[in-house]
Amino acid sequence: MGDLAISVSSGTLQRARAPRRWREWAITKLIQLNAWLALAFIALILVFVAREAVPLFYEPASQAEVGWSRLFLPQHYGTPDAPLPYVWQPVSTEPKYSLMPLFLGTLRITTIAMLFAAPLALAAAVYTAEFAPGWVRETVKPAVEMLAGFPSVVLGFFALIVLASWLQRAFDFDYRLNAVNAGIALGLAVIPIIYTVCEDALGAVPRGLREASWALGATRAETAWRVVLPAALPGIFAGCVLGFGRAIGETMIVLMASGNAAITSWSFTESVRTLSATIAAELAEVVFGSPHYRVLFLLGLLLFIFTLLLNSAGEWMIARLRRHLTGRA
Amino acid sequence: MVTATTDREFPLLRTEVRERPAAASAKEIRVCARNFSLWYRDRQALDDISLDIYSRQITAIIGPSGCGKSTFLRSLNRMNDLIPGVRASGEILLDGHNLLAPDVDVVALRRRVGMVFQQPNPFPKSIFDNVAYGLRINGLAANAGERAARVEAALQQAALWDEVKDRLRKSALTLSGGEQQRLCIARALAVQPEILLMDEPASALDPISTAKIEDLIFELKSRYTIVIVTHNMQQAARVSDYTVFLLQGRLIEWGETARLFKTPADKRTEDYITGRFG
């Protein structure tokens, strides 16, 4: 700190010398520039994924094969191997690009995952927030964090090798790898985030409210059911929204455990194909710049935008919960 | 409603005091503590407290911060059970039955002994639902009509009815601080307790709201036995019939407010009242 020593001993109060000022300015600008980078990356992702997808809608080669109507509306192929109006079969003599099987597949798997994970995670959060003694809380929270740390490829492996066999033994499904299998594994991946957000929401309810309820003679369960849960509802809902967003974007688990059959059906015991798994499964084989390639990027774009909306909605809800509980009084 | 009576002005405290009817000679003891002690893990919070609380009288508990006033109050409805590591010895008798006995149903106890807290803590529900909460969980109303009637009665008793009767379905959080506290009082009164515990009910409020709460407490005396913790001695002198002085977890002295403030038996009481410490 040479500069410092000099100005202190000489007792001057004049402005810092020019080189130091320039240095400060430079450092500040560098730091701001760096922050711009975070901004830039999210924009870059949008731009570069869109860049590969958007030509789909004006390139003549792509237009011939794919178009808005082909993607979403029922098609009549009139061929024996495509009896249903919605088919995803890009690799065939007549490429079929209906997104419906993929949307349905994604919906089916995430529904199972949420039905499995949300009640489990919420109940566990209620237990640790309202009933559990301290030592139990200190065991469950780290355990859930451990679960959060599981790489999704490991969960996919578990579902593929272990869970599928168990389910097969128990229920004797037609297909070993199906929506239920992948849905449960996906649920496992999503439990930590739902649990964490719900637990935070329940904890944010002021203790004073619980005390008022207890003082009126309510039991712990009544207090949890009638006072705490209703108060924390926005946060709980936000947790589910965030979990749903995570589930939709998950790739490895579904890629490994769902059977990857793009069928248009509502059955949960058949194999399914999701948007994310489609990208992962087909991108390796695709010709760069082909319509198929562009549609896959389009899928990525759709995923990106949709999860962005879901996450923003979830965070907005959490901010609202905070205001609802602490403000206004 | 505070009347100044100079000939009753306490020489030690210089405050105004309410007119009070002469104390009835035979008073019923509602609650009495016998050698009650309490520990938070290894730290002793209350040491051998023995006192009586009379029916339909206001008993104030005073003392410097940390002396155990709130702890003692919370023992009367066993709210301390909710803190891990709490141990107690001795007895607290409610109409002759020891509250601390293991076979006592705390849930039923808390219906008979209500509590109002320092920070107003209305639920984030409507005004009506706040007051009706105790009725609903205890099943005290046979139908919606009876419930509405009881809610109205409670709000009347809490002197809040006129202010809220047109907005019962609005959120309780839209009320001002003083109104919220009166709402909490109404909520506690709705289940018709016999005893009302108040832990510094006005300390978080502005002077005008405080005065309203004090008037309210004075009026409630005719129906309820009230125990109020306060760090404000003037408030204790204004409002209460009996005063208990605690210091560092010990009972120093207790008795009729008039006597305790005018001629305290213990020097420490005198020092506290005259502001020499605390």
Add this chain to the structure above:
Amino acid sequence: MRLALRRQFDRSLRWLTALAALGILGLLAIMIGQIAYHGWERITWEFLTAAPTQGMTAGGIFPAIFGTTALVLIMTVFVAPFGVLAAVYFSEYADRQSWFYRVARQAVNNLAGVPSIVFGLFGLGFFVQFVGKQVDRTLYGGALHYGQPAIIWAALTLAVLTLPVVIVSVEEALQAVPQSYREASYALGSTKSQVVFRVVLPHALPGVLTGAILAVSRAAGEVAPILFVGAAYYLPHLPTKLNDQFMELGYHIFILSTQSPDVDATKPLLYATVLVLLGLTFLLNALAIIIRARMRLARRSV
């Protein structure tokens, strides 16, 4: 009578929710148990240091371990400075009211929510196709060197993916530095950058470490982003140049599970590989937690 019903409700709710918590713990234990049980016997020194042989049914997974290590090291070189500087901005330099702060904050939060496969697409579309091709054009006259899947692009993709993790950790550590340190420093006549880089940041170093460790832990487990950006199933040699492809633990598990010609024969190797990846992840997370705990303890004594 009614009281009995209420007691019943209380008991039921307690049991139901406790069961849920137990269920989650149980599932966790089952998974770890299964993997450990089937994989443990294969973990030998040879397993960890040798290359795979006989069509992935014997030998070891050293190349995958090497590849994963190289990958996350390169990633850390990029993400650490960017993440730290971004966190410094958020914590020390930003004007909380400004439009830019709020947008940047949103951007980081959104980045954290992007699906990992989209990162894979980004890695392909941006790093490989765009940056890679540009590098080839300028440095190699158009010859294909960097415009293809390579470890550098995979590392950069993962760097973008883990950026939010680092930022959050470092920012938390910076915020925890007592304001009095800053004030004392200013009072001695320091400039802002001196306060930040000589006083605050050094004090927050454990947080920086935690952030890096968590980023590494996260990156080691992500497979979707690197599917098309550099990972390969079997390579005859280890990656030595930045534009080499590489073997990777997670990718290896994926391929072995789904595309192995003889699943039963490769199962033992597979379980062991999963155990190694899981163990690595847990170790790193535990390390981060320990550092964080010590950081909090030290803080309390201040």
